[in-house]
Amino acid sequence: MADRAGQRRIPEATVARLPIYSRALLETAEAGVGTISSERLAALAGVNAAKVRKDLSYLGSYGTRGVGYEVDHLVHEISRELGLTQDWPVVIVGIGNLGHALANYRGFGARGFRVAALVDADPTKLERKVAGLRVEGLDALADVVAQRDVSIGIIATPASAAQEVADLLVEAGVRSILNFAPAVVSVPEGVSLRKVDLAIELQILSFYQSHPPDRLVDESTETVREAQG
Amino acid sequence: MADRAGQRRIPEATVARLPIYSRALLETAEAGVGTISSERLAALAGVNAAKVRKDLSYLGSYGTRGVGYEVDHLVHEISRELGLTQDWPVVIVGIGNLGHALANYRGFGARGFRVAALVDADPTKLERKVAGLRVEGLDALADVVAQRDVSIGIIATPASAAQEVADLLVEAGVRSILNFAPAVVSVPEGVSLRKVDLAIELQILSFYQSHPPDRLVDESTETVREAQG
DNA sequence: GCATGTGAATAGATTCACAGCG
DNA sequence: CGCTGTGAATCTATTCACATGC
Structure with a gap:
């Protein structure tokens, strides 16, 4: 039902x-x-x-x-x-260390995600080939999204550029954003936003490491104890 | 207080x-x-x-x-x-694309996290310098953790190696693990585990993209379902 | 018999709304 | 007054426990 x-x-x-x-x-x-x-x-x-x-x-x-x-x-x-029965073209914005790694990540293809474009604001990076794709300028973003029917945008820029890039993605029609930049980004209603933040994860671990989880207190972050497959 | x-x-x-x-x-x-x-x-x-x-x-x-x-x-x-008033030495295990990017991530130092060692199982990677550090063998893990007082382990290996690396880290005395590998990892009680999984994040976005933010009968209800957090 | 499916109970997180205090 | 701090109300998620049906 x-x-x-x-x-x-x-x-x-x-x-x-x-x-x-x-x-x-x-x-x-x-x-x-x-x-x-x-x-x-x-x-x-x-x-x-x-x-x-x-x-x-x-x-x-x-x-x-x-x-x-x-x-x-x-x-x-x-x-x-x-919704994995369809194809979801992805654009990665910000081709630094992380963007590079993401572009080369195997596992995109695996479940219908496909890197359709790489975009960076830095002119010295343009035309470089990364993971078999040419890096394009930030000004090409709107066209790229429209022409390649991009539905997911990945932000891998420095924190300072994150909100601006998010705005550009939304304006271009992207309705799902995954933000790797260490910054709070806001998007209008109807746009999905998720974030992955290394610094925050480490700080959370730091908290639980500093607060002995022994018996009386919490089941911290995910203290699984179980067999595996 | x-x-x-x-x-x-x-x-x-x-x-x-x-x-x-x-x-x-x-x-x-x-x-x-x-x-x-x-x-x-x-x-x-x-x-x-x-x-x-x-x-x-x-x-x-x-x-x-x-x-x-x-x-x-x-x-x-x-x-x-x-617990950010103290120093948390970190070891990164798995120096592929992602491990590389993580090793070069600025922002570790910022809040007391310091990459103390890079470890990889692949012998061809040994001795290579990444982000100013020499890559060491997996067999050096226990020593490295003990000698450099490593408290946080980052797993950036392929999925197939994740559980084994987690076991080694725990055995070496690490009590906080951040897992980037696309695999479920289990650790004994008392060890904190957090995960960052690109494929999962994309699939969650795919779900919300596939399921339009259904407008309810009543307009007083703000049907926001974002992701932050 | 046995593992699913699900109401009911419990636990946890968020939001409300206002008392309390500088 | 204005903004914090917090009980109470609400909403969401998890767990329990057992009726259900292959």
Whole structure:
């Protein structure tokens, strides 16, 4: 009942876990296993079984009681829900160390993401070939987005340029942005924004390292203790 | 006060925002501003004012009613809480494209994080200098961690090596790990683990791009579902 | 019998709204 | 007054526990 009238609202936390299940399921399928229990999938994903079942129930009832989930079917349903059945051209803005690494990242292609363009504001970088693509000027951004139907923008610039680049991306029609710059960026409603910030991650780790997690207190960041696959 | 009897438990969500406040406050201090309101800090951090006040209240009562917070003081208190008053030597394992970029990332030094060593399993990479450091073999990991007092390990290897490297890091005494490899890694209790996963971030964006921000019947509800955080 | 699917219970985070105090 | 600090209300997420149905 995941379609038509009964349209379920999938919780944000669940959406964030679907890609993890997806990856685990693909590996499972590759190993030739046809069926998987919530228990097993949970172990592979590093969560507990109740969460897996609840998460999957938002997609519909794709399991079989007493048996488990059919791996291939589940992969398909999750991919469909995540929108991975279509192609998502990506533009990377800022071709410094990080942009370089991202451009060469294998795994883009793997699930329908394709680096369609590399853009940098620095004229000395233009025309350079990175990962088989020519670096283009920031002024070409709007055209590139329109012509290559770019739907996701990745910001890998210094912090000082991040907001400006985000504005340009939005103006060009991009509705999903992944920000690697260490800066708060704001976007209008209707545009999705996620951020990856190394400095923040390290500081969070620093906090938990400074605050002994021993018995009485918290389950810090993600102190998983579990078998793996 | 974070000491003495009243030991406050700082929520995980708050911990994750403290570095953002910290950054915003440092920029504010640099601009010569001495006092800041929760409203202003909230704007800089991309959250709302109530959240800022609640978050800061967990650290203690450092504001002045009718006035705001003294910027320098707040920077100091947050740094202390995050454990940024001390030095955190970091080891990066896996010197491929990403490890390379991370090694060259400026901003490590900025807040007490210092790349103390680079390690890679590939013998052809050994002895190479990256960001001024010599790449060392995986077999040197335990010694390096012990001798240079490494407290944080960054995994930038392929997925297939991630769990093994995590095990080695833990065995060597590292209690904080940041995993960039696209794999679920598990660590024993007492070890903090955070992950940064490009493929997952892209898939989450794909979901929201595929699921239009459904307009509800009632226009009073702001259907914002962004990602920050 | 056994693992899913899901209401109900619990825990956690956010927001509201206003008392309290400089 | 104005802005902080915080209980109370709300919203979101997780976990429990068991009825359900292959």
